[in-house]
Amino acid sequence: MVGDEGRLRDELGAASVRSSEVVFDGAVWDVRRDTFELEGETLVREVVDHPGAVAVLALDEHDDALLIRQYRHPVAAHEWEIPAGLLDVAGEDPLLAAQRELLEEADVTADHWAVLVDYFTSPGGLDEAIRVYLARGLHPVPASERHERDGEEAHIVHRRVSLDEVAAAALAGDVHNSTLIIAALAARAAREGAWTSLRPADSPWPAHPGRRSLD
Structure with missing residues (x-):
């Protein structure tokens, strides 16, 4: 919607929920069935309950992005990604979670952090919200202090790719x-605007x- 000051923004607020029940209790996330009222109509929808996640676009001094490749079984692909992880630690600050994921998945830390972009992954079926941080001033973690990865993460491959090349691969349908x-794409647009669109790393996240009730 267009807000009172002409700003394009989503209107947050739930419809009136009449009932809610968990219909699938999963190992990672659950599925609930909500019955709610919308503009005088009663609707029933299944929702995947998701804790949300954070991700990190880490850029070095040459504007090369630190990418990881790992296997994703649901799509049967070894895909290129940026470090990311679930917000599955109760009460953990999203920034601290992002810093942890960068260290654990990419073996680096960063001096400078900012919020790059927030988004909903698939709002028609799940309530996952993701916050992407931009990290600059990268430092490698000594080998003796690196996280021991397991599962799909044990086979992570690292690669540094220029921001422009990543954007081109996205538009070409290669990633x-x-x-x-x-x-x-958000980072390239932010760079064209001299990074003035970046928000402080501790910015509230009311859309999650x-x-x-916290932000």
């Missing part, structure tokens, strides 16, 4: 990870369904 695509 498909939504967070990578959104981050790369689980944080609306």
Whole structure:
């Protein structure tokens, strides 16, 4: 919607929920069935409950992005991504979670952090919200202090690719990870604007369904 000051922004606020029940109790996330009222009509929708996630576009001094490649079974692909992780630690600050994911998945830390972009991954079926941070001033973590990865993460491949090349690959249909695509295009647009669109790393995140009472 267009706000009172002409600003294009989403209107946050839930419809009146009459009932809600968990219909699938999963290992990572659950599925609930909500019955709610919308403009006088009663609707029933299944929703995948998701804790949300954070991701990090880490750029070095040459504006090369630090990418990781890992296997994603649901899409049967080894896809290029940026470091990311679930907000599955109760009460953890999103920035701290992002810093942890960068260290664990990319073996680097960063001096400078900012919010690049926030988005909903698939609002028609799940309540996942993702915040993407931009990290600059990268430092490698000593080998003796690196996180021991397991599962799909044990086979992560690292690569540094110029921001322009990542954006071109996205537009060419050569990479498909939504967070990578959104981050790369947002960063290129932010760079064209001299990075003035970046928000402080500790900016509120009221769009995250689980944080609306906190921010």
